[in-house]
Amino acid sequence: xxxxxGSTSIQSTQAASKTASPDxxxxxxxxxxxxxxxxxxxxxxVSPGPGYDTSTQIxxxxxxxxxxxxxxxxxxxxxxxxxxxxxxxxxxxxARGVVFEQEWAFSPVFSKLVSLVAGACLHVISPxxxxxxxxxxxxxxxxxxxxxxALLVSASPSQNNTSSxxxxxxxxxxxxxxxxxxSVVRSNGIFSGxxxxxxxxxxxxxxxxxxxxxxxxxxxxxxAILLGGSLILVCQILLQGTAYVQYCxxxxxxxWCGWLPPSIYTxxxxxxxxxxxxxxxxxxxxxxxxxxxxxxxxxxxxxIVALQRAPLMEVLQNALAxxxxxxxxxxxxxxxxxxxxxxxxxxPQVVLAALALxxxxxxxxxxxSSGYPLWYIIIAITIHADKSSxxxxxxxxxxxxxxxxxxxxxxxxxxxxxxxxxxTFMPPA
Numbered sequence: 001x002x003x004x005x006g007s008t009s010i011q012s013t014q015a016a017s018k019t020a021s022p023d024x025x026x027x028x029x030x031x032x033x034x035x036x037x038x039x040x041x042x043x044x045x046v047s048p049g050p051g052y053d054t055s056t057q058i059x060x061x062x063x064x065x066x067x068x069x070x071x072x073x074x075x076x077x078x079x080x081x082x083x084x085x086x087x088x089x090x091x092x093x094x095a096r097g098v099v100f101e102q103e104w105a106f107s108p109v110f111s112k113l114v115s116l117v118a119g120a121c122l123h124v125i126s127p128x129x130x131x132x133x134x135x136x137x138x139x140x141x142x143x144x145x146x147x148x149x150a151l152l153v154s155a156s157p158s159q160n161n162t163s164s165x166x167x168x169x170x171x172x173x174x175x176x177x178x179x180x181x182x183s184v185v186r187s188n189g190i191f192s193g194x195x196x197x198x199x200x201x202x203x204x205x206x207x208x209x210x211x212x213x214x215x216x217x218x219x220x221x222x223x224a225i226l227l228g229g230s231l232i233l234v235c236q237i238l239l240q241g242t243a244y245v246q247y248c249x250x251x252x253x254x255x256w257c258g259w260l261p262p263s264i265y266t267x268x269x270x271x272x273x274x275x276x277x278x279x280x281x282x283x284x285x286x287x288x289x290x291x292x293x294x295x296x297x298x299x300x301x302x303x304i305v306a307l308q309r310a311p312l313m314e315v316l317q318n319a320l321a322x323x324x325x326x327x328x329x330x331x332x333x334x335x336x337x338x339x340x341x342x343x344x345x346x347x348p349q350v351v352l353a354a355l356a357l358x359x360x361x362x363x364x365x366x367x368x369s370s371g372y373p374l375w376y377i378i379i380a381i382t383i384h385a386d387k388s389s390x391x392x393x394x395x396x397x398x399x400x401x402x403x404x405x406x407x408x409x410x411x412x413x414x415x416x417x418x419x420x421x422x423x424t425f426m427p428p429a
Contacts, residue, residue: 043419126370127295127411141186142371148178148192149373153341157221165217169224172196176228180235187265188355188368190236191348196229198344240264275360288363292356295366298407299353301396302375306346309339311393312378315401318385345374366414379404 120139126132132139152175155168176196183189203210203222210218243264248257256267269275280288305312313335349372356365369375382397382404400407 040415040419043416127366127414131367132370136367137185138367138370141182141189141368144178144182144185145189145192145371146373148175148182149195149345151175151178152195155221155224162216165220169220172221172224173228173231176231177235179228180232182371183232184235184239186368186371188352189371190232191351193229193232194347194351195344196225196232198347200225200229269360273361277359280360280362285362288361289357292362292365294407294410295369296353296357296362297399298375298379299349299365299369299372301400302378303346303350303353305378305394305396305400306339306342306374307350308394309343311397312342312381313339315385315393315397316381342374342377345372348372349374366418379407383408 132142151171155171155175156164157168176193179189179192179196181189182192200222203218203225206218207222209215210222240261240263244257244262246252247254247264248262254264254267255271256262256264259267274280316335316338352368352372353365356362356368379400382400385401387401
C-alpha cells in the first residue's frame with residue numbers, strides 16, 4: 001500500500017507539473033530577466049549628461065579605446081554610464097590594483113576576479129536595480145550568499161548512513177567557504193556566519209549525551225559546522241592580514257594597525273566616509289533615511305515574522321492549500337523544517353537592517369538587501385496566501401498581507417527611477 005501511495009503521489013505531482021501554468025516556467029522567468037535588464041540598461045544609456053561629477057570621464061580618458069567602430073563607441077558609452085559612484089573605485093582597482101588606503105573598502109579581491117574573468121552575475125527585479133548590472137559587488141555577493149544558504153539548507157540533519165553524513169558535512173563546510181568568500185566581496189557577508197553559530201550553539205545542551213553515546217553522525221555534523229564557521233574567519237583574516245602587511249610593517253604605521261582586531265575596512269569607513277554608530281543621524285541625512293525606510297521595514301518585518309515561526313507556518317499552510325490536492329501538500333515535518341530554516345536565515349537579515357539604521361550609510365540597504373533571500377520568500381508567501389489568514393497574526397504579517405503586491409510594484413518603480421539617477425551621477429548611491 002505504501003508503494004502504491006507513493007506512486008500515486010508521484011503521478012499526481014507529475015501531472016500537476018505538466019498542467020502548470022506557463023507563468024511559472026523557467027522560460028518565462030528567463031524572458032522576464034532579459035526584458036528587465038534591457039529596460040534598465042536602456043534607461044542608463046539614454047540618461048543625459050555626466051551629472052555633476054567628472055570622475056568617470058577622467059577614468060576613461062586614462063584607458064582610451066583602440067577601436068573607432070560604432071559598436072566599440074556604443075559599448076564605451078554604456079560602460080561609462082554604468083561606471084558611477086563606487087563603481088569608479090572597483091574599475092580603477094581592477095585596472096591597476098589597490099594603491100590608496102580607502103580603496104580597501106571596495107573589495108580588492110572582487111576587483112581582481114573581475115579583471116581576470118570579466119563576469120557578473122545579474123538578478124531579476126530587485127531594489128538593487130542597476131547596481132546589480134554595473135561594476136558593483138552586490139551581484140557577486142548575492143551569488144555567493146545564495147550558494148552558501150542553498151548548501152546549508154540542503155544538508156539534512158537526520159541522516160544516519162555514514163556516506164550520507166559525510167556528504168552532508170561537506171555541504172556545511174562548503175557553505176562556510178561560500179559565506180567567507182561573500183564576506184570578502186562585501187563585509188556584511190560575515191553576518192551569515194550567525195547561522196552556523198546558531199547551529200553550533202543548538203548542539204550544546206545535548207553535547208554530553210552525544211559524546212556519551214558516541215553518536216558519530218551528530219559529532220561529524222558539529223565538526224563540519226565549526227569548520228565551516230572557521231572558514232569565514234580565515235577569509236577575513238587573509239584579507240585584513242594582506243592590508244596589515246602593506247600598511248603596518250616595514251616602518252609603516254596607521255592608526256588602525258593598533259586596533260584589536262586591526263581592520264582597515266572599519267577604519268576607512270570611519271575616516272573617509274564618517275560612518276559609525278549614530279554618526280549618520282543628522283538632519284541633512286533625513287531624506288536618505290526616508291528613502292531607506294520602506295526596505296528597512298520589509299527587512300525587519302519579514303525577519304520578525306520568520307523568527308516567530310508559528311504565524312508564518314499558518315500563513316504558509318494557507319498558501320499551499322489553495323488549489324492543491326492532498327497528495328501535493330507538503331508534509332508537516334517538512335513545514336516545520338522550513339520554519340526552522342527561515343528563523344535561522346532571519347538573523348543575518350535583521351542584524352543587517354539594524355546596523356544600516358544605526359551605523360552606516362542607510363540608503364545602501366536598498367541595494368545590499370538583494371543578497372538576502374528571506375524577505376523575497378516571505379513576500380511571495382503572503383502574496384499567494386488568503387489575506388484573511390494574515391489579519392490576526394501580528395502587525396508585520398498583517399502589514400505584509402495587505403501591502404505585499406504593492407511592495408513589488410514600488411520595488412520595480414524604484415529600480416527604474418534609480419537607474420536613471422545612477423546613470424546621470426545623481427544621488428542616491
